[in-house]
Amino acid sequence: xxxxxxxPSTLSVQEGDSAVIKCTYSDSxxxxxxxxxxxxxKRPQLIIDIRSNVGEKKDQRIAVTLNxxxxxxxxxxxxxxxxxxAVYFCAASRGGSTLGRLYFGRGTQLTVWP
Amino acid sequence: NAGVTQTPKFRILKIGQxxxxxxxxxxxxxxxxxxRQDPGMGLKLIYYSVGAGITDKGEVPNGYNVSxxxxxxxxxxxxxxxxxxxxxxxxASSYSTESNQPQHFGDGTxxxxx
Numbered sequence: 001x002x003x004x005x006x007x008p009s010t011l012s013v014q015e016g017d018s019a020v021i022k023c024t025y026s027d028s029x030x031x032x033x034x035x036x037x038x039x040x041x042k043r044p045q046l047i048i049d050i051r052s053n054v055g056e057k058k059d060q061r062i063a064v065t066l067n068x069x070x071x072x073x074x075x076x077x078x079x080x081x082x083x084x085x086a087v088y089f090c091a092a093s094r095g096g097s098t099l100g101r102l103y104f105g106r107g108t109q110l111t112v113w114p
Numbered sequence: 115n116a117g118v119t120q121t122p123k124f125r126i127l128k129i130g131q132x133x134x135x136x137x138x139x140x141x142x143x144x145x146x147x148x149x150r151q152d153p154g155m156g157l158k159l160i161y162y163s164v165g166a167g168i169t170d171k172g173e174v175p176n177g178y179n180v181s182x183x184x185x186x187x188x189x190x191x192x193x194x195x196x197x198x199x200x201x202x203x204x205x206a207s208s209y210s211t212e213s214n215q216p217q218h219f220g221d222g223t224x225x226x227x228x
Binding site: 001006009034042043044045046049089101102103104105106107 | 147154155156157158159162172173204216217218219220221222
């Protein structure tokens with residue numbers, strides 16, 4: 001099955017700085033890559049996703065990039081704010097016969113210091 | 115819409131007891147999933163379902179059972195609770211006429227086995 005590696009496991013940044021979280025995947029057939037944000041004690045919430053026919057996607061301060069050749073994708077948060085503090089999970093899916101099942105990375109604890 | 119609703123939110127079980135974690139969604143989603151989340155380990159898929167009457171195993175199905183008698187409900191059953199099943203359990207759903215549609219999560223059930 002798919003193996004998703006996520007780095008770093010913890011990340012601390014000053015408010016206003018940028019944060020980058022990186023993930024690699026093993027299955028070249030994976031074609032969907034969502035990112036979830038999970039605040040303490042809360043449910044994971046989708047913040048952005050990208051499909052394999054796109055190299056980059058932006059939504060305000062959040063962007064995701066995908067390199068299919070290298071099999072890695074990254075989450076970029078600019079102008080970080082304290083409310084960005086949370087655990088972020090990347091995931092990968094190949095769809096098709098596996099019916100959209102997601103394989104998750106282990107998560108990155110992001111702390112934004114005011 | 116309430117989205118994905120899970121009950122109970124918290125539960126403590128003794129070793130060997132059984133219980134059912136309830137999950138219901140009101141979004142008319144065909145696909146439903148059960149994950150467990152252990153500290154530092156991301157989310158692991160336990161079971162999933164593509165529609166009423168159809169279920170399949172995920173990555174970590176041992177010790178669990180599921181059923182899907184209606185589109186809305188997808189309960190998870192623990193027959194003989196073991197300490198290794200102490201975890202946070204999330205139910206999720208998605209609507210797919212094709213794969214790779216976003217998954218929506220419930221608030222989770224925090225389960226402790228003592």
